[in-house]
Amino acid sequence: MPELRQDPACGEWIVISTERGLRPELFRSGEKPGLRARHCPACPFCEGNESETLPEVWALRSGTPPNGPGWRLRVVPNKFAALVPRGDFRRHSELNFFRKAEGVGYHEVIIETPRHDLDLGTMPEADVEAVVRAYRARHAELRLDPRVEAVIIFRNHGKSAGTSVDHAHSQLIATPVVPNLVRERYEAAVSYYDDTGRVLLADILEKELEMGSRVVDENDAFAAFQPFAPRQPFETWIVPRSMAPSFASITDAQCRSLAKILRRTLYRLYTGLNDPDYNLVIHTASLRDENQPYYAWHLQVLPHITTPAGFEIGSGMYISTMLPEQTAAYMRKIEVAEAPS
Amino acid sequence: MPELRQDPACGEWIVISTERGLRPELFRSGEKPGLRARHCPACPFCEGNESETLPEVWALRSGTPPNGPGWRLRVVPNKFAALVPRGDFRRHSELNFFRKAEGVGYHEVIIETPRHDLDLGTMPEADVEAVVRAYRARHAELRLDPRVEAVIIFRNHGKSAGTSVDHAHSQLIATPVVPNLVRERYEAAVSYYDDTGRVLLADILEKELEMGSRVVDENDAFAAFQPFAPRQPFETWIVPRSMAPSFASITDAQCRSLAKILRRTLYRLYTGLNDPDYNLVIHTASLRDENQPYYAWHLQVLPHITTPAGFEIGSGMYISTMLPEQTAAYMRKIEVAEAPS
Numbered sequence: 001m002p003e004l005r006q007d008p009a010c011g012e013w014i015v016i017s018t019e020r021g022l023r024p025e026l027f028r029s030g031e032k033p034g035l036r037a038r039h040c041p042a043c044p045f046c047e048g049n050e051s052e053t054l055p056e057v058w059a060l061r062s063g064t065p066p067n068g069p070g071w072r073l074r075v076v077p078n079k080f081a082a083l084v085p086r087g088d089f090r091r092h093s094e095l096n097f098f099r100k101a102e103g104v105g106y107h108e109v110i111i112e113t114p115r116h117d118l119d120l121g122t123m124p125e126a127d128v129e130a131v132v133r134a135y136r137a138r139h140a141e142l143r144l145d146p147r148v149e150a151v152i153i154f155r156n157h158g159k160s161a162g163t164s165v166d167h168a169h170s171q172l173i174a175t176p177v178v179p180n181l182v183r184e185r186y187e188a189a190v191s192y193y194d195d196t197g198r199v200l201l202a203d204i205l206e207k208e209l210e211m212g213s214r215v216v217d218e219n220d221a222f223a224a225f226q227p228f229a230p231r232q233p234f235e236t237w238i239v240p241r242s243m244a245p246s247f248a249s250i251t252d253a254q255c256r257s258l259a260k261i262l263r264r265t266l267y268r269l270y271t272g273l274n275d276p277d278y279n280l281v282i283h284t285a286s287l288r289d290e291n292q293p294y295y296a297w298h299l300q301v302l303p304h305i306t307t308p309a310g311f312e313i314g315s316g317m318y319i320s321t322m323l324p325e326q327t328a329a330y331m332r333k334i335e336v337a338e339a340p341s
Numbered sequence: 342m343p344e345l346r347q348d349p350a351c352g353e354w355i356v357i358s359t360e361r362g363l364r365p366e367l368f369r370s371g372e373k374p375g376l377r378a379r380h381c382p383a384c385p386f387c388e389g390n391e392s393e394t395l396p397e398v399w400a401l402r403s404g405t406p407p408n409g410p411g412w413r414l415r416v417v418p419n420k421f422a423a424l425v426p427r428g429d430f431r432r433h434s435e436l437n438f439f440r441k442a443e444g445v446g447y448h449e450v451i452i453e454t455p456r457h458d459l460d461l462g463t464m465p466e467a468d469v470e471a472v473v474r475a476y477r478a479r480h481a482e483l484r485l486d487p488r489v490e491a492v493i494i495f496r497n498h499g500k501s502a503g504t505s506v507d508h509a510h511s512q513l514i515a516t517p518v519v520p521n522l523v524r525e526r527y528e529a530a531v532s533y534y535d536d537t538g539r540v541l542l543a544d545i546l547e548k549e550l551e552m553g554s555r556v557v558d559e560n561d562a563f564a565a566f567q568p569f570a571p572r573q574p575f576e577t578w579i580v581p582r583s584m585a586p587s588f589a590s591i592t593d594a595q596c597r598s599l600a601k602i603l604r605r606t607l608y609r610l611y612t613g614l615n616d617p618d619y620n621l622v623i624h625t626a627s628l629r630d631e632n633q634p635y636y637a638w639h640l641q642v643l644p645h646i647t648t649p650a651g652f653e654i655g656s657g658m659y660i661s662t663m664l665p666e667q668t669a670a671y672m673r674k675i676e677v678a679e680a681p682s
Contacts, residue, residue, distance in 0.1 A: 001425065001427070001428070001443060001444060002422070002423060002424055002425060002443075002444025003441055003442070003443065003444050004441060004442040004443070004444050004517070004518060005439070005440070005441045006439070006440040006441070008438070008439065008440075010521075011521055012521045013516075013518050013520060013521065015423045015424060015444055016444070017421070017422070017423045017424075017444065080358070081343070081358070082343060082356045082358045082652070082660045083343055083356065083358075084342065084343060086342070087342070094548075094552070094569070095548050095551065095552065097349070097544065097548050098346070098347070098349065098548065098569045098570075099346070099347040099349075100344055100345060100346045100347070100569075101344070101345040102342060102343075102344065102345070103342060103343025103344050103345050103356055103357070103358065150656070152651075152652055152655045152656050153655075154650070154651025154652055154654070154655050155651055156650040156651045159648075160648065161648070161650055161651070162647075162648040162649065162650025162651070163650075171651065171652070173652050173656075175354075175656070175658070176345070177345060177354050179354060179655075179656035179657050179658045180351070180352055180353045180354065180656070180657040180658065181655070181656050181657030181658075182655075182656060182657075184657070203438065207435075207436050207438050207439065210436065211435070211436065228435070228439045228441075229439075279650055279651040279654050279655075280651060281651050281654055281655035282655070283655065302654060306503075307500075307501065307502070307503040308503070309495070309497040309502055309503025309504075309620055310493075310495025310496055310497045310502070310503070310512065310620040310621060310622050311423070311493055311495055311512070311514050313495070313620050313622055313643060314493045314494075314495050314520075314522070314523075314620075314622035314623070314624065315491075315493050315514075315516070315520035315521070315522055315523060316520050316521035316522030316523075316525070317516070317520045317521065317522075319423045
């Protein structure tokens with residue numbers, strides 16, 4: 001019998017239809033990931049090809065000049081930017097009905113490593129920590145622009161997840177409006193706070209730790225679990241124990257712990273499902289809502305296992321084909337190799 | 342300069358980033374659709390292979406017995422049903438916190454033609470009308486089940502749109518809860534009605550016809566236009582001139598006119614973009630909201646041109662790469678062949 005479950009963080013119902021008797025290992029992608037060369041001459045993100053990107057806006061370098069080799073991490077504007085940091089943000093209307101505005105904002109690429117053969121799940125832990133710190137640094141800088149209302153940090157891994165370049169990278173888009181989904185998740189948290197006086201995500205985490213069956217990993221500062229109502233098999237949330245509305249407030253110690261658990265989570269996906277395509281996104285309060293107590297930032301990893309289709313588009317409900325209790329048990333059993341150094 | 346636009350029907354902002362100077366014809370899929378055989382022995386939806394599906398629940402037959410050859414259209418339960426019409430619908434909770442329920446409902450497949458070589462955009466108009474009437478007939482029957490709260494009628498065309506069988510078919514899922522997105526679209530309409538005393542979609546249609554630049558087609562009872570804030574290039578809405586909350590109320594004359602404009606719209610996509618993958622969905626009020634004046638049913642066709650990725654998942658905002666005024670002009674120019682009979 002299929003089951004309906006509601007995601008408490010946004011009210012979305014999902015269907016878990018397990019009639020086909022699938023086992024978690026069947027979700028492995030067809031091919032084992034091949035070994036890649038350390039350097040790819042045609043890759044715009046590889047060391048030595050810095051002229052293929054726009055000039056860097058931020059980098060980790062030990063004394064080397066910008067836009068040449070000798071770096072650990074680079075941040076550059078996206079060549080095909082969805083939003084651009086030019087001019088005023090003004091709102092207009094057509095026929096006094098349709099609302100539009102200038103596409104002002106930022107769209108940056110965080111090139112996570114000079115090496116073509118590494119990814120977040122397989123690189124040294126210190127490098128993952130550098131990526132998390134780069135997220136924080138860019139968030140800290142872009143928030144100063146008064147035109148920015150929200151910052152979305154995300155990662156597309158693999159073709160079906162929307163990547164065009166397969167060298168390890170994240171992206172960041174800073175928007176001059178509060179996106180719909182950011183508003184909805186925030187409002188669900190406000191409404192829960194109004195009802196209970198508590199932070200919604202804190203209660204979700206408490207219940208997940210109490211049940212335990214969907215927990216994949218824990219450390220001093222974070223827990224990783226597969227949510228009660230996942231949109232895709234193996235969807236995983238990484239949630240801080242000490243909650244705050246904005247990712248901007250992440251501490252140095254939290255950066256280190258997040259890097260640890262994120263690397264371990266992505267390593268498990270890489271090994272357990274043969275390097276599946278996935279999206280990663282950091283949910284954080286919009287800038288004006290950061291000083292309210294309602295929201296709690298967290299990170300979601302959403303593998304691309306099934307294709308959302310007409311039903312999902314028409315209803316917002318997702319159909320998932322495995323219980324998260326089963327997929328979490330599978331992920332827990334995967335032994336995580338020590339991080340290379 | 343990119344542009345932000347807000348979809349008035351749901352409040353979602355989209356980005357139109359046209360910096361790359363694309364032309365509409367560049368969105369053509371790589372290959373022209375090949376001619377297919379009229380019959381495919383391995384296809385479970387072809388005439389003669391009726392034993393490959395579950396027994397039909399509805400069909401257009403001229404006197405032939407069920408579940409054998411000699412039909413024009415068949416409706417069968419989905420073999421891999423997301424929801425099933427068994428037992429009571431009961432709500433439960435875990436830890437008095439997580440909400441779940443039995444997956445009660447319907448999941449049906451509408452096999453639109455016995456022929457393997459036809460599709461909605463290329464079949465005779467009378468056959469498209471039979472499909473629209475089948476939608477209405479199934480909606481009329483399933484709404485009688487008191488466990489059903491909403492009926493989602495949709496169509497997945499092509500692999501990236503989630504099809505597993507390439508024989509022409511639609512699907513219908515009847516849910517025992519009101520899906521999130523159905524609720525949100527409804528509430529946007531209620532709020533607009535509260536503010537203005539008017540039906541939101543009626544005002545959208547009026548403005549679209551007044552501007553004209555995004556209109557693709559019109560007939561006596563419907564208009565087809567590409568919306569002000571499309572999520573994908575070539576997104577198209579088909580909207581009735583005489584509005585009603587529920588698709589259930591569609592008249593015989595409207596069925597004929599909808600078939601005409603739908604065939605023409607899909608023919609234009611088929612010809613202009615080389616048979617692109619797309620999803621089609623009918624937005625209609627949930628059953629309990631049908632007798633309120635706020636909502637207006639309509640149909641959306643959403644081609645799969647770009648891949649929604651981390652930004653879309655994290656923000657709800659879509660990035661589209663062409664202005665709808667440009668894509669609509671392109672679609673208007675395509676000459677629509679007379680329907681075969």
